[in-house]
Amino acid sequence: MIQADTIVRSTCPYCGVGCQLDLHIRDNLIYRVGASFDSGPNYGLLCVKGRFGHDFLWHPDRLTTPLIRRNGHLEPASWDEALGLVADRLASIRAESGPDAIALLCSAKCTNEENYLMQKLARQVIGTHNIDHCARL
């Protein structure tokens, strides 16, 4: 039987129940997902998505490099160029039309820390309360 290199406890990325997953890792793949009987809220239980829904992680469609639109097409670019372009365009639109000409969407799929930073970027750096996510959808 295959043995895990490591077992990592994490939280399910699908629904708001927040089941605890034991990710069995080998060769940078999750090859099995378990759940501990000692940890709530799921106490050993998982649904079909939490237990079997992780193959998307290594799907060939995953984005692996920044993309920039050139002549109508999205083409690979370096991080430096992509981040530089984002910062330049946001700065110039803000200078021309004010901070409220920019809006940001954070995400119910991302972590608390990431959402916190996104609203901080909106309010404390750009200077707008135009920040939302799909809480209502």
Next chain:
Amino acid sequence: MQAFGSGAMTNSIADITDARAILAIGTNTTEQHPVLSLRIKEAVRKHGAKLIVADPRRIGLADFAVLHLQHEAGTDLALLNGLAYIILEENLHDADYIAERTENFEAWRAVVEQYPPDKVSQITGVPVEDLVQAARIYGGNRPASIFYAMGITQHTVGHQNVLAIANLAMLTGNVGVPGGGVNPLRGQNNVQGACDVGGLPNVYPGYQRVDNEAAREKFAAYHGVPQPPPRPGLTVTEMLQAAHDGRVRALYIMGENPAMSDPDSTHVRECLEALEFLVVQDIFLNETGEMADVVLPAAAFAEKDGTFTNTERRVRLVRRALDPPGEARPDWEIIAEIARRLGAEGWDYADPAAIMDEIADVAPIYGGMSFERLEGEGLQWPCPDRDHPGTPILHVGKFSRGKGRFSPVHHQPAAELPDEEYPLMLTTGRILQHWHTGTMTRRVGGLEFLAPEELVEINPADAAALGIADRDWIRVSSRRGAVTARAWVTDRVRPGLIFMTFHFAEALGNVLTNNVIDPVAKIPEYKVCAVRVEKAEAPEMAGV
């Protein structure tokens, strides 16, 4: 929530089994919150709780209920007021609790008295005997809990629906007790957390309102910068409209797919096209990313550290188990880098634990949290300081706003009802095997095998009248667009009602849905719109 002073599940998943009665309304729990539904089933099967399911569809949980109220979609408010009427008439309310802990009872009562059973039965289509039985079960057993989800909120009257639920729980003294409560089930894994940390246009982290002067001063001092004007920013739906009108020129999107998830998706695409500059940061090139000027590759949940907050307000650790593919980076690193490039100071976080420390500094409900303390079972907010054990049940002894407030609310029909041209009603939702717009689950072979295509649920009576057999191709049209998919002829839906999801880009329910929104909560009315159904030819490339 305006009734109690906070908008989250009041109780915990662990005390579901303490309930003697449970009302589940507008939640398809077995498919949307599967493991939590097991606790509800356990409460019924092992602990003898009496379950009432109120849903226009005969959902899986109905098999465990003593009573299924199959009310017409969009009539929840009449139903809830009607139950309150019977509880009052039969003297099942908790007069002491009402007197001690609540206000505005008499004004509310005057409105509820306009909802006698025969009138409510006429509006909702639920027989009077069932209304009486439901009121006796919910009102006559203590403690009793209420669970609800987007079947309640995704209506033009969603905000009033939520108040009507709070009214019912206060009427019976069920708020602030184990096994009771008002329990909204949050959909996405971290929708609770995204709201908690200020991912909303009207509040700073920890639900501190942007128009509160003290909050503004606190954030100005903490970050050392002036604050934006004290009025709420734009919601998703408003941002899109503002893009269309040219008021918003740039949009930076992290981990969302509005081109597919938002109502009236044809209009949404026009709005996104009108933007001068669109940045999309995601793990896949989704339908929105294809329209972007810059796409930034993000790490997925298993490739980074952080926290999610579940529907019972419990903050849990997310741990890095894998390396991200290629050059993909965690979202927090990307955002911090953009902030630095915009010249901001104070963005040199060593790791997500340092960001959580800052959240604890500025958001009192997270005040006592740190990665160290979150090891193990996590903590439930409010957790104001480092010695606080967290809060499993809200409003014990006292509501966060002081007294619980009864809010008079009236039934209003949905914004778009069936007529001659569009004679059926469409309601939308999700299924067990897929998630939201399918960005993740439609790339999991096993889940695609289980649920490879959209199946439109249609009642046998309607199907027969239209000459449609099970698995026939049908065309569903509304005032906004049309889609083709196969029919699932089933009495899961009432006559006159059809059901679709928004998982499948090739047959997207949101082409049809109405983008009219609840003026208070700003939630679109996904749950009701008018449609027409016809038999259709199989589309090309249907993948037979």
